[in-house]
Amino acid sequence: MHQNNSEIESILHGLIGKRMQAMQEGENTKEDLLGLMLESNMRTSDDNGQSISGMTIKEVVEECKLFYLAGTETTSILLTWTMIVLSMHPEWQDRAREEVISLFGKNKLNYEGVNRLKTVTLILYEVLRLYSPAVAFFRKTYKEMKIGGITYPAGVLIELPLLLMNHDPDIWGRDVHEFKPERFTNGISQASKNPGAFLPFSWGPRICIAQQFALLEAKIAFCTILQCFEFELAPSYTHAVNNTRLMRPMHGAQIKLRAI
Numbered sequence: 385m386h387q388n389n390s391e392i393e394s395i396l397h398g399l400i401g402k403r404m405q406a407m408q409e410g411e412n413t414k415e416d417l418l419g420l421m422l423e424s425n426m427r428t429s430d431d432n433g434q435s436i437s438g439m440t441i442k443e444v445v446e447e448c449k450l451f452y453l454a455g456t457e458t459t460s461i462l463l464t465w466t467m468i469v470l471s472m473h474p475e476w477q478d479r480a481r482e483e484v485i486s487l488f489g490k491n492k493l494n495y496e497g498v499n500r501l502k503t504v505t506l507i508l509y510e511v512l513r514l515y516s517p518a519v520a521f522f523r524k525t526y527k528e529m530k531i532g533g534i535t536y537p538a539g540v541l542i543e544l545p546l547l548l549m550n551h552d553p554d555i556w557g558r559d560v561h562e563f564k565p566e567r568f569t570n571g572i573s574q575a576s577k578n579p580g581a582f583l584p585f586s587w588g589p590r591i592c593i594a595q596q597f598a599l600l601e602a603k604i605a606f607c608t609i610l611q612c613f614e615f616e617l618a619p620s621y622t623h624a625v626n627n628t629r630l631m632r633p634m635h636g637a638q639i640k641l642r643a644i
């Protein structure tokens with residue numbers, strides 16, 4: 385783990401060094417995340433000439449790691465489970481494809497149309513419930529505090545077991561283990577007995593900063609797949625879950641695609 389971390393950090397220091405040199409030679413920030421963070425690092429005063437301290441290089445490196453790690457596998461895991469589940473429920477695969485074809489045909493997607501997707505959105509929510517990429521969140525008390533009637537001292541690590549919540553019949557009903565996208569028809573808050581129970585992107589100040597982007601990205605990728613392919617599980621697929629940190633299919637996702 386330490387070795388991997390050092391390798392990642394040394395790659396990032398290399399990228400940062402090159403970009404800083406280019407910026408010092410007059411290249412603009414390109415307005416991407418790295419450019420904006422480095423601009424903050426280089427600024428020592430604000431527009432009024434007041435001294436400010438921007439991000440340190442260590443902070444920039446940490447943010448790059450966070451964005452890369454939080455942003456890559458999560459969405460790909462969501463798409464993978466969506467394809468597995470829709471292979472198991474071909475009737476929902478057909479319904480989703482009908483919606484996509486009725487909105488876009490075989491043409492390129494557009495933002496307005498993506499915002500009108502209903503069936504696809506219900507499906508993604510239900511997949512996020514049954515196979516949420518994040519299985520738990522952790523928070524640490526920084527001072528003595530009372531939560532749910534219990535007083536905790538500072539320094540206690542609290543786990544919010546998302547996986548257990550998503551499979552709790554007291555929250556979702558007796559059909560909790562079934563794939564039923566229609567439970568979200570009247571919105572997220574009506575889908576369960578507890579309006580705040582659906583938390584695939586967490587909640588509060590540390591909620592996933594990219595939740596809207598992630599859903600948009602997933603919809604675009606999923607709709608494009610539906611436009612081009614029908615799919616079903618290969619005989620070698622074995623349904624099992626590996627939920628160490630992120631929830632992945634334990635033995636991979638062997639799926640047969642047929643171009644349409």
Ligand code: HEM
Nearest residue numbers: 454455458459462517518521584585586590592593594598
């Ligand atoms: C289906 C896709 C995704 C899921 C399910 C997901 C889920 C989450 C969750 C549960 C957290 C909060 C963890 C906690 O509370 O401890 C989180 C945080 C975060 N996510 Fe996502 N995420 C997804 C996609 C993305 C993407 C695409 C990006 C970046 C482009 C991203 C960037 C981040 C960042 C930077 C944080 C940390 C925010 C902070 O601490 O303030 N995520 N994500």
